[in-house]
Amino acid sequence: MINNLSVMSMFDTSLFYNESYVMTQIDLFIRKIPYQGILLKEFRKTLSELIVPFKFHDKPGLSYCLSIRIFSDIVALIDRRLEADGFGINYNIIIYLDDNLTKALIGIIKDQGSALKADTEKLKRQEVLNRESLKEYVNQLTQHYAKLLFVRVDLYFDEEGAIDVSMVEYAQYMKTLRNRISNKDGCFSDLQGYAWAVEQGEQRGYHSHLLLIYDGHKHQNDCYLGLEVGECWQKLLNGKGTFFTSNHPDYKAKFRDVGSLGVGMIHRNNAREVANAINAAMYLVNPEKTNQFLKVKLPKMKTFGTGQFNVSWRRGI
Structure with a gap:
């Protein structure tokens, strides 16, 4: 009653x-x-x-x-x-x-307590599989090329954009962005590899993490590229986007000082750089970030993806 x-x-x-x-x-x-x-x-x-x-x-x-x-x-x-x-x-x-x-x-x-726990464990297992896939992909790239430029960018909505955006709209933004990455348009030219992940946080709402791996012979300024990608995102969202790049010199210095820098120029013959790059890439797929999984999505919508290593245009394979 x-x-x-x-x-x-x-x-x-x-x-x-x-x-x-x-x-x-x-x-x-x-x-x-x-x-x-x-x-x-x-x-x-x-x-x-x-x-x-x-x-x-x-x-x-x-x-x-x-x-x-x-x-x-x-x-x-x-x-x-x-x-x-x-x-x-x-x-x-x-x-x-x-x-x-x-x-x-x-x-x-x-x-439903047991079912909720099982659902969380299923999501964590998928993240473990994603992590293994990403690790293998990055390892293949770093062993194939003498040097690669690793760029990390996190893409968010600003306060106004976060209030207005729906999952339907967000999925369309990400589809457009992924198409530009796949087509190597503009700031995505000379990419040798990439990975992306989408998440949903309590504070930042719908957001995505990008790992962009450029030809190290054609690009050297990783911070510039990170800023260019961030500006591309802002234009896509008509000014309602914001971003963070791990390639800013001040941010990189913190990791360089402790020997764990995994972005910027990575050389195949430097085992420490390669190991750090792989570890940094793992941030995209962390099974322990259970509060970041998508609560709502479109049917069959992917939350993680990478480029392909075995493609016809890649030399020497």
Whole structure:
């Protein structure tokens, strides 16, 4: 039974319109319950804050991770209960759900604890496979060429862009970017290899990591290339993008001082440089960053990819 005592306040607009943030908060909310539990009042309050933003962003054709699917099932149950009790779809009164119904909803989520854990382990195993694939790919390149220029760039949305962007739009941006990389357009000319990964963070929302491996005989200024790639991203997003490159001299100095620099010019005959480059590349696929997995994506959407080593245009293979 639902006790309709009053109507809650309006949702904060920054929460409402930020798709990535909404989905991330739902994921954290659902995953917390089987292991840490939750007070009935806290459950009702959080549910009431998330359900309307979720409805706003829920679109046909999106593919959700398990935690979001569980939340969607809870929403469907609440919809049916509200209709049965004659309230219609009035989510303002969720904070007044009675204790028995609240406990039942929490119980449904707790019963999914093992499935949620298995889902996380599956994602981690895939990241391990991605890491092994990337390691082999980078090793092939560093053994094939005398010298290569490694450039790392992280691509984000600025504060305004993060609020507005949907997964559908983000996927299109990434498709355009990957096409430019594959076609070696502009700042991507003379690439001998590349890798990319997309993630979804609590603070930075949808974002991507790029590893770009250039012909070391044709390019030497890695910082310049990193800045060029970042500016390419900003233009693609009409000024709503931001970026960070690991190739800035000040940033590189921190790693050079401790002998672990893995970006910039990498020489095949320098085992330390090659090992550092491989280690730096592994940042793209870290199985322990379980909070960075995509919570929402398009069907069959890839979250990681590399170029191919065995291609007809590559000399000497």
